[in-house]
Amino acid sequence: xxxxxxxxxxxxxxxxxxxxxxxxxxxTIGAAYGLYHALTHIGKRAAVKCSDPLPEKFGYIHRGIxxxxxxxxxxxxxxxxxxxxxxxxxxxxADRIDLCIDHHVSNSDYARLTLVDSRAAAACxxxxxxxxxxxxxxxxxxxxxxxxxxxxxxGCFRYSNTTARTLSTAADLIEEGADNARINNDxxxxxxxxxxxxxxxxxxxxxxxxx
Numbered sequence: 441x442x443x444x445x446x447x448x449x450x451x452x453x454x455x456x457x458x459x460x461x462x463x464x465x466x467x468t469i470g471a472a473y474g475l476y477h478a479l480t481h482i483g484k485r486a487a488v489k490c491s492d493p494l495p496e497k498f499g500y501i502h503r504g505i506x507x508x509x510x511x512x513x514x515x516x517x518x519x520x521x522x523x524x525x526x527x528x529x530x531x532x533x534a535d536r537i538d539l540c541i542d543h544h545v546s547n548s549d550y551a552r553l554t555l556v557d558s559r560a561a562a563a564c565x566x567x568x569x570x571x572x573x574x575x576x577x578x579x580x581x582x583x584x585x586x587x588x589x590x591x592x593x594x595g596c597f598r599y600s601n602t603t604a605r606t607l608s609t610a611a612d613l614i615e616e617g618a619d620n621a622r623i624n625n626d627x628x629x630x631x632x633x634x635x636x637x638x639x640x641x642x643x644x645x646x647x648x649x650x651x
Contacts, residue, residue, distance in 0.1 A: 441539075441553040447573045449514070449539060449553065450479065457512035459537070460490035461520045462527030466592030466627065468519035469494055471541065471563040473501050473585040475518065478576040485510060491527025497626065501585045514538050519563035519589075522548045541566055561601040564589025568609050580617035587618035588627070596628045 441449075450456070458475055460468040472488045479486040487507040494502050515537050520526065521544035523534040540551035543566060545558035560566045564586040571578065571586075578586075590610050594602045597610065614620050631639075 441555050443555065443570055443573050445553065446539060446541070446555045446570060450484075450516075450570075451482070451574065453514040454484055455510050455513040456484055456486045457515045457533070458486060458488045459515065459517045459520065459526065459530055459533060460488065460494075461525040462491045462529075464490050464492060464494055464498075465519075466498060467562045467564055467589035469498050469501055470585040470587070470589030470592075471518040471567045473505075474564060474567050474571060474582050474589075475516065475541075476505075477579060477582045477585070478571045478574060481576050481579070482574070487512075489530060491529030498588065500623075500626075501581075501588060516541065517551060518567065519543070521546050523550050541570065559603070559605075561599075561603060561606040562589045562593035564593070565606055565609050568613070578613065578616040583613045583616040583618035584623065587613040587620060588623055591620075591623060592627060596624055 456479055458472045460472045476486050476488050485508060487510070489507070515533055517537050517540045519542055520540060521542055526534055537551040538553065540547065540554045540556070541563060542554070542556050543558060543560040543563050544556070547554060547556045555566065557566050568586050571582065587610060590606060590613070591597065594606060597607065610620070
């Protein structure tokens with residue numbers, strides 16, 4: 441499908457369930473919550489579900505949001521290339537997914553409608569375009585969520601998948617209030633005590649050969 445058809449489906453539906461992949465990363469969480477905020481902004485009842493707990497380092501995206509319980513009439517998967525990535529907690533939705541929004545060239549086309557752009561560095565890059573097409577203003581929570589996905593899937597814009605459109609999207613999100621400095625510091629410059637201890641153990645056993 442294309443963005444126009446995708447937005448028509450979203451705009452004419454209600455009780456929308458948004459699915460993240462198991463072992464969730466910044467892109468699936470950011471895309472899901474970006475869409476969640478956009479849908480609730482236009483009066484839709486929506487919820488986000490994931491098989492696994494959402495990492496606390498992304499707490500600024502999901503903390504404090506209580507999801508409603510309802511029987512979904514539209515199911516959307518974000519950043520999920522295959523139903524194998526749903527995880528045990530979401531297996532019951534595997535054959536019921538109406539729309540998939542993804543950037544992986546390996547997408548298995550399992551949904552009734554699939555919006556895939558393999559040129560996008562992140563699902564959040566596509567979700568930004570979807571939200572803009574819906575005519576929804578980008579709020580600060582949306583901007584933080586979408587910026588997170590763009591940053592994490594590009595290694596803070598260092599990987600080769602970073603394009604001019606990726607950078608333009610990130611710039612627009614910063615203009616709309618994304619706290620890029622704090623997000624970049626928390627996700628890329630902050631190391632947990634456990635991680636530091638593990639790195640110390642690795643460095644203590646490091647050996648050089650043919651240096």
